[in-house]
Amino acid sequence: MKDLSMHIMDILQNSTRAGASEVTLEVLEDAAADTLTIRFIDNGCGMDAETVQKVINPFFTTRTTRKVGLGLPLLKQNTEQTGGSLDIQSEKGKGTTVTAVFGRSHLDRPPMGDLAGTVVLTASAYPDIRFIFHYKSNETDYVFDTDEVNEALDGISIQEPEVIQYLKEMIQENIGNVS
Numbered sequence: 001m002k003d004l005s006m007h008i009m010d011i012l013q014n015s016t017r018a019g020a021s022e023v024t025l026e027v028l029e030d031a032a033a034d035t036l037t038i039r040f041i042d043n044g045c046g047m048d049a050e051t052v053q054k055v056i057n058p059f060f061t062t063r064t065t066r067k068v069g070l071g072l073p074l075l076k077q078n079t080e081q082t083g084g085s086l087d088i089q090s091e092k093g094k095g096t097t098v099t100a101v102f103g104r105s106h107l108d109r110p111p112m113g114d115l116a117g118t119v120v121l122t123a124s125a126y127p128d129i130r131f132i133f134h135y136k137s138n139e140t141d142y143v144f145d146t147d148e149v150n151e152a153l154d155g156i157s158i159q160e161p162e163v164i165q166y167l168k169e170m171i172q173e174n175i176g177n178v179s
Contacts, residue, residue: 003113004038004102007078010071011040011098012122012131018044020095022130025119027178029104029137035084036104043095052090075100082106112178116171119144123167124159135175142174 008025015023020042028037047055055072075098076086082103090096102109115135123131123146133144149167150158157163 003111004078004109005113005115005118007071007075007100007110008038008040008115009118009122011075012118014071015040015042015044015096016126016129018042018046018096020044020129022132024132024134026134026136027115028135029178031104031138034104036102036109038100038102040098041095042097046092046094046096047090048092052088055088056086072098078102078108078110081108115178116168116175119171120164120168123149124164127158133171135178140175142171144171144174 012023012025022043024039024041026037026039026041028039029035030037056076057073072086072088079086079100079102083106084101084103086101087099088096089099119131119133123129127146127150129146131144131146135142144167146158153163158167
């Protein structure tokens, strides 16, 4: 995957396929520690310990439409190339937390890509799921919550093109120029 927003979209879609009704995405930049942490927390169906061990194998997938699952293995590879790590915590029936830590300034860290677009497009594609996006850096602490957005929209669909464009611009403005 050419940028981190593609990894983010892949993992968010995994959460929706796992039946999550609430998904949190945290993007945490720590300049002092030189880390970029991306954490996904969902309340989906979760996995047993054996499945957690298997999901980082590219030749394992729970999907029936294909025989390989490259999302998590590629994410793991990208974290490790920057001196980082990938951690998956899950419990059957309770959900999953995936934490990817990257060397923030490492030459091999993929660029962020269109983070705001990824968040808004995923939220609008799954309007019945609560998405919480938390971005925190040394200068910024911003939270986007679809429950709050839907309340403010007062019956207007989050799927309206004008709403999608507005929300994307709002997120971009609030998180600044993330690279």
